[in-house]
Amino acid sequence: MGRVLLKVIILGDSGVGKTSLMNQYVNKRFSNQYKATIGADFLTKEVMVDDRLLWDTAGQERFQSLGVAFYRGADCCVLVYDVNSAKSFETLDSWRDEFLIQASPHDPENFPFVVLGNKIDVEENKRQVTQKRAMTWCQSKGNIPYFETSAKEAINVEQAFQTVAKNALQQEAEEQLLDIPPMLDVNLTSNRPSLPSRYVDYPDPIQLDSENSQSYGCNC
Amino acid sequence: MVEIKRSDIPASTSRDDDRYRLVYSKSKVYVNPTAYARDNIPGFVALVKLEATNPIYLLAWIPETLLNEKGTSEWDKFVKIEEKATWDDEDDDVVLIDLPTQRPESYAFSVPLTSIYSLLVQPPTLSSWYGSIGINLINGDTLPTLHFHDDESRSFTLPTLPRPLVDNTSTYPPPPTHVAKSGNSWGGEDLLSRLRSYAHIMRSTLQPSLFLIDPSRADIEAHSTQIFADDAVDDILAQSSFANSHSPVPAHRRPRPISTSPLPNPYSHRSSVLHRSLSPTSNIQSSSQARMALLQSFSNITRATRHAAQNILSHPLAKPIVPHLPDPVRSLVNANGEWEWGSWVEKGGVGEFESARVYLARWARIVAEEGERSRRREAQTLPSSSLEEESSTLGIFELLHSTSNLPTPKTSRDPSHPIDEQLWAKWFAEDGRPTVRIEEMKREVFRRGVSTEGKLRQIVWPFILGVYEWDATRFEREQKWDQKRKLYHELKDQWCGVPEVFDRPDVIEVRPTFVSRFQHILTKKVAQERHRIDVDCRRTDRTQPLFVTPPTNASISKSTQPNDEKSNYQRYSTISPNMSDIGAQSPTNEHIDRHASILLTYNFYEKDLGYVQGMSDLCAPIYVVMEANEELTFWCFVEVMHRMVGPSPLPEHGIKLNNWVLIAFKREFPFNEVLRLWEVLWTDYYSNDFVLFVALAVLESHRDMILRYLVEFDEILKYCNELSMTIELDTTLAQAEVLFLSFAQFVADVDRRKAEELPTPSTSGIRRRGTSEGGTPPTTISLPTLSENLRELLNAGR
Missing domain, CATH: 1.10.472 (Cyclin A; domain 1)
Structure with missing residues (x-):
């Protein structure tokens, strides 16, 4: 089995849990001692068929000028907000635009995003963004897959990143085709498989009472 | 043409009439019989050819004293050969010499190249100024180690032959085609490149300083198993159509095809398992064949590496290191390591190979550090006189040094004797005026640091940072400090208890915009800064006692204690009275709040800079050292930021x-x-x-x-x-x-x-x-x- 190196960028406001999600997915750990990410950080995750490179960025937009170099070549972008903060949800638009401008993907209309509503482990009455509101937004942006997660309780993190990988893989395949020199174009059109529309797959149904909701607690 | 009859006959050869032709000579090659430099013996290293139907080449070392005995003409011959720029073997200008006997007292020797098993080559480093070559014979003997004093040697000081500016030992040894006489970085390399014309010299991959002379098949096998030649995978990919096919490796991460360069990399030995697994006709057309070749290569790695790694790891010395190894490597220690290593390599292909590099680098570092630590432990047990030596060995930096023959500076640091309260007190007169200059104080702080005992840092830090004036009396300082304290509270009052400041139109929140490359034209967003400061302070140095919140009892279910849980997330502080948009964050406490207040006040003090993530990291340790003194922390932080960003932020x-x-x-x-x-x-x-x-x-x-x-x-x-x-x-x-x-x-x-x-x-x-x-x-x-x-x-x- 060959390897695909996928580059996944995680964006969102300060303190919504980007680093925690990344660490939960890669290291299966949660710590509430995370520090503010300065500039960018990254981890790699090796899965059966691929090697995922996760770039976690600082939530402060003045660090986004670093972004251009870090964003380039991204295969998927994960947008994270905190379900307990309306503001962090409202800025998703800007984060999405910011990414598309900085990464300038070939086909911005169809670039794969995944939205994660994090911190669902916090009690219900603190919640400020309903699932319906989030899903409506995601649909309006071209059916972006949406997951509600808890990095702390490891809820839906694995499932969310599986979708991230799947969409990123597809993106990578398309980028490959685009990378082929123009002289091959004639052959290309006949060989090109009919690619399925990217967002035919709706996200897995969200299960808030996932059996995975065991707590990993704090490891410090 | 000079012809000299041999007078001495080496014991190893008995052909009395044979003539020895000098083909190479190099002056100022020393033998060091003792550890004292005064005992070093200068001499010439030479390559001589025994003219016969099957010529025999010998490596010889002749002390200068021995040549002197023979008169100036003999000496001149050696100098002449040394200065000769070309090394045409068929040169008419043949120089024939006597060959000295192997006399123990003079250390002179001459041995046929065929009797040499290996050379141990140590290029010059900072710690050993002169490069050396040790010679091991097949019979197990070791000849005196030759030290190349290039700074005295004629061929390296001749004006027509400038030394290369850059030390190229990293690409050592250079390919023979590039060798001009003395174009090498040091004498040993020069000799070695010359030896290559007369013998097959193979550099061991097991021990890079070891060069085997005419190695046997078994030795070649053992010493050339280069598992991780850096460019092996690149070559395989470049040689196949794989590189241009639908590779799973994205284009921007694929290795550059090496085949575009007309010349093969002269420094690559092409002897790694990967390289050797490539058939000479490896211009594989179909990508599936390339894949097969690649996978076969990896299975070769599996076999060779497993053997090598198990050998290494089963060594008693490796035992303490094993727990530190990355998992894939550690698995080799197991009896069934064969299977585990194999699966590790095979399941991944190229990707695993690349990530293995990071593992290997980490592993190598751990081994090196372990070695360094035990070296230091050993040094510490030595008497104190040797400690000076120890500290001087800390600076081994060849890069800077290779460009100039300057002595290695020594460190002045003495962290085991930090400045204590008595010493500090001694530096001040009765009225608080210092008796030493500020440079002296800073030098001592640099050298020794400040004692952690008592509250000395609380006193010293404001002086180092310039919060307190050095050349002043205690009274003058106190007066100035009063002003600063007042100013802090004036700044803080600009926002503290003034909720409107966060709602003013000019400071209203704006969403992240795309003008991030032009930060300085962004509208100020105090509310947003406040949010960031708050969120960041809640996740900065939370293990410090001041910042630890009373632990919540996790075993008690949420439903039974909803109010406690809620209050932990609630803010009661002055900094953000309205908590609607903070989201779910770690609980706060009085000190976290105060820390955030300092940063928010700084935001009003340095309006152009605003809050930058990372500031909380810089401020928190000061807050801890100042034991929650808000004003002192603030002004120290101001000075630290001044150092970080300069006068114009x-x-x-x-x-x-x-x-x-x-x-x-x-x-x-x-x-x-x-x-x-x-x-x-x-x-x-x-x-x-x-x-x-x-x-x-x-x-x-x-x-x-x-x-x-x-x-x-x-x-x-x-x-x-x-x-x-x-x-x-x-x-x-x-x-x-x-x-x-x-x-x-x-x-x-x-x-x-x-x-x-x-x-x-x-x-x-x-x-x-x-x-x-x-x-x-x-x-x-x-x-x-x-x-x-x-x-x-x-x-x-x-």
């Missing part, structure tokens, strides 16, 4: 820097070491940018690992990220000091040499690049141009 500059520098290694060292590091940096004793020398010292100590194993930017970044909490502070600071002093010395040396050359304008033309002047080589090596940025590193004191 341009956040863009700082942000481009690595996090190491950006937050002054805050996250790379344990908290207490951060305090020790920072007080050293704040002295600006040597350089205002001493932190860069610290960063360089860290990189320097990992140089080999990074250069040898890491290719991609990602890999290097990952490796550096993982250095966190593994760096030895005092060693690093000592290295940084040596690096700085070497740099300063280097700059001074360049300036001096430039000044000396100024009066003779004729030479300046020669030194200009590209001016060959009728093929006359330049008489001086062109001096490097030092940019203003480099010179600014020498600025000290603010």
Whole structure:
């Protein structure tokens, strides 16, 4: 089995849990001692068929000028907000635009995003963004897959990143085709498989009472 | 043509009539019979040819005294050969010599190349000034080690043969085609490249300093199993159509095809398992064949590596290291390592191979550090007189040094004797006026640090940072401090208890915009800054006692204690009274709030800069040291920020820097070491940018690992990220000091040499690049141009 190196960028406001999600997915750990990410950080995750490179960025937009170099070549972008903060949800638009401008993907209309509503482990009455509101937004942006997660309780993190990988893989395949020199174009059109529309797959149904909701607690 | 009859007959050969033709000679090659330099014996190393139907080549060393005995003509012959630029074997100008006997008292020897088993080649380093070659014979004997004193040797000091400016030992040995006589970096290399014309010399991959002479098949097998030749995978990919096919490796990460360069990389031995697994006709057409070739290559790795690794890891010395190994490597120690290693390699293909580089680099570092630690432990058990020696060995920096023959500076640091309260008190007169100069104080802080006992840091830090004036009486200081304290509260009152400030139109929140490249034109967003400060302070140094919140009892279910849970997330502080948009964050406490207040006040003090993530990391340790004194923390923080961003704050500059520098290694060292590091940096004793020398010292100590194993930017970044909490502070600071002093010395040396050359304008033309002047080589090596940025590193004191 060959390897695909996928580059996944995680964006969102300060303190919504980007680093925690990344660490939960890669290291299966949660710590509430995370520090503010300065500039960018990254981890790699090796899965059966691929090697995922996760770039976690600082939530402060003045660090986004670093972004251009870090964003380039991204295969998927994960947008994270905190379900307990309306503001962090409202800025998703800007984060999405910011990414598309900085990464300038070939086909911005169809670039794969995944939205994660994090911190669902916090009690219900603190919640400020309903699932319906989030899903409506995601649909309006071209059916972006949406997951509600808890990095702390490891809820839906694995499932969310599986979708991230799947969409990123597809993106990578398309980028490959685009990378082929123009002289091959004639052959290309006949060989090109009919690619399925990217967002035919709706996200897995969200299960808030996932059996995975065991707590990993704090490891410090 | 000079012809001399042999008078002495070496015991090894009995052919009396044979004539020995001198084909190579090199002067000032020393044999060191004892550890004392006064006992060193200078001599000539020579290659001689025994003329016969099947000529025999011998390697010889003849002491100068022995040649002197034979008169000047004999000496001249050696000099003549040494100076000869060409090495045409069929040269008419044959020089024949006597060959000395192997006399134990003179250390002279001559041995046929065929009797040499191996050469142990040690290029010059800082610690051993002269490179050396040890000679092991097949019969197990070892001949005296030859030390190449190139600075005295004729062939290396001749004006027509300038020494290369850059030490190229890293690409050692150079390919024979590039060898002009004495074009090599040092004498041993010169000899070695010459030997290559007469014998098959193979560099061992097991021990890179070992060169085998005409190795046997078994030795070739054992010493050429290069498992991780850096370019092996690249070559395989480049040689196949794989590189241009639908590779799973994205185009931007695929290796550059090497085949585009007309010449093969002369430094690559092409002897790694991967290379050798390639058939000569490996121009594989279909990508599936290429894949097969690649996978076959990896299965070869599996076999060879397993064997090598198990050998290494089963060694008793490796035992303490095993727990530190990355899992895939550790699995080799197991009896069934065969299966595990195999699956590790085979399941992944190229990807695993690349990530293995990072593993290997880490592993190599751990081994090196383990070795360094035990070396230090050993050194500590020695009497104190040897400790000086120890500290001087801390600065082994060949790169800077190879460009100039300057002595190695020594570190002045003495962290085991920090400044204590008695000493500090001694530096002040009755009225609080200091009796020592501020430079002296800073020098001592740089050298020794401040004792952690008592509250000395609370007193010393404001002086180092310039919050308190040095040349003043206690009364004067107190007066100025009163003003500063007042000013702090004035600044704080601009927002504290004034909720409207966060709602004002000019400070209303704006969403992240795309003008991030032009930060300074962004509208101020105090509410947003407040949010960030709040969120960041809640996740900064939470293990420090001041910042620990009363632990919530996790075993009690949420439903039974909803109010407690809620109140933990609630804010009651002055900083953000309205908590609607904070989201779910870690609970806060009084000190976290106060810390946030300081940063928010700073936001009003330095309006152009605003809050930058990382500031909380810089401020928290000060808050802890000042024991929650808000005003002192604030003014110390102001001075620290002044040092970080300079007088005209341009956040863009700082942000481009690595996090190491950006937050002054805050996250790379344990908290207490951060305090020790920072007080050293704040002295600006040597350089205002001493932190860069610290960063360089860290990189320097990992140089080999990074250069040898890491290719991609990602890999290097990952490796550096993982250095966190593994760096030895005092060693690093000592290295940084040596690096700085070497740099300063280097700059001074360049300036001096430039000044000396100024009066003779004729030479300046020669030194200009590209001016060959009728093929006359330049008489001086062109001096490097030092940019203003480099010179600014020498600025000290603010």
